[in-house]
Amino acid sequence: MELTALGLLVLGLLLAEPLSRALASARWPARDPVGALLVWQAVGLAGGLSLLGAGVVYGLSPFGQSLIPAVGGLFRSIREGRLLDDLGAGNLVALVATVLLGTRLCAVLGTVTVRTLRARARHRDLLDVLATPWPAVPGTRVLDHPIPVAYCLPGRSSRLVVSAGVLERLAPDGVRAVLAHERAHLTERHDLVVLPFVAWGATAPFVRGMVCAQLAVAALIEMRADDVAATRSTQLELAGALRTVGGSAPAAALSSFTSAVDARIARISAPPPPPSTAFRVLVRLAAVALVAVPTALLLHP
Template sequence: MTMVVTAVTLALLAVVLLGPVSHLLPRAGWAVAEPRATLVLWQAIGLSAGLAALGAVAAVAVAPLSDTLFGALRRFAERFVAGEPTGGLGPLHTVLLMVAVVLGARLLGVLALSAWRTVRARGRHRRMVDLIGTPLTADRDGLVLDHPAPAAYCLPGGTPRVVLTSGALELFDDAELAAVLAHERAHLAERHDLVVLPFAAWSAALPWLPTVRRSRAAVDGLVEMVADDRACLHADRTVLACALARFGTAGVPAGALAATGTGSVLTRVHRLLDPPPRSPRLRYALVTVAVTLLALPTAALLLSGV
């Protein structure tokens, strides 16, 4: 297909993923049955939509240089080395090329900046809790802060911490406390901070885009469900549900992940008390769709001119 057809195909893919797919997926009832696979699907949607959008703009921008992507890139590189990067491109194509470069740089830059800020905030908070916190009995990574409000959260990173308040210790019995600790350690083991990071970064970069806000909220809820499931390997589901219900919606410091999370606590409690049936077939289908979505923009660009 020609470069123009490639651009149209990629643009349609980006619109579909950012529009109806991102609008309908958070409402899918089956997502709570397979939260881990749904997380993979959300990541694939984000990457595929970004690649498709950038690829569509770039394909239109360099279309005058060749009917194939590789030919266009080769000629662009030759002109760039010769000091004439816009040679052979009209004003509109030059503008589109600049848009593609700026948009790609902005998305990557925002991601890097968000990661840096999160690591800094997390480091400051870790130093603070190390200074004023007291070790949790028989727990090397658990620290207790003297505060009446019940709270429990984890600080991921090279030296992870699980933090609780004295109010949480007074609120929970031993079984509930063990369940909450298992949930926080699940976040650390799964490195959910890395899963959430790109969605949080792009939500900050594009707060006016409803799709980004919906995806951020959906991913936040799904990581909590995944942590719930892993915690239930070491704790009773009913005990964890009771702990969440008693917890309410306590605040969470910047860069931390908490048992109450930012998703719907009521939805999670209901899911723990009445777990949906697991479906290996659904899980494999979601992963297959995710892999296909990642392959589509790449295949469209590689097949341009064929």
């Protein structure tokens, strides 16, 4: 099991650093944002399985030649009161470190989730007081403010929010493009896509690869929402709407996740060539393989 633990550790470190950096700087995700998001999800899951699994496998190695029998051996050792005798110092340190890392990750994820839900609830209450429902677009609120602002508030009681400045400065087609972009965020629950990467980044902010992952995922969900909006409006309308809303103030972009407005406008105005079917299939198979490898290493007899 020591070799399995070493393999998982190496895989986890590769996914957390060089591979994450390489994927964040790659150009192909702009052609296939959905596939790239699947790969990023696989990278996060495989990285977590590998790093945590390496500690568990090495820590339990005195109890068996594979993980499942070793778990049974651990419980037998506990029942017979021989746990500290059976475990070496290195195995104990590995188990304790794994438990601490897993606990911290879960605690950070829970804290971020609770904090986000509370902030959304407060924001929703403020919107109900300060914003006016827009009968023409159910679920949309209008803020009486001259600066063009558009954003979405996800959750069970989701909201689409536009300011009066959006309605004044954009033609109806531009407003529809803005709403289509924000509605894509709500429909595909992009807030849930980015949340695990926020937790990983907060757990280990000193690991640059995790920070790159968070930024890359944020950019990809913008690309995906832009692509959805582009199917409901022309490129000129969408680019103009983004230029108006995203260029008015740092906080008034079509989304709160990225400020790369110029890059998004360039991509909308000159869309990259779509990937071939073979490439799309290969990307999705790669995502499955990323998760399958550490899972197989953990469960192999």
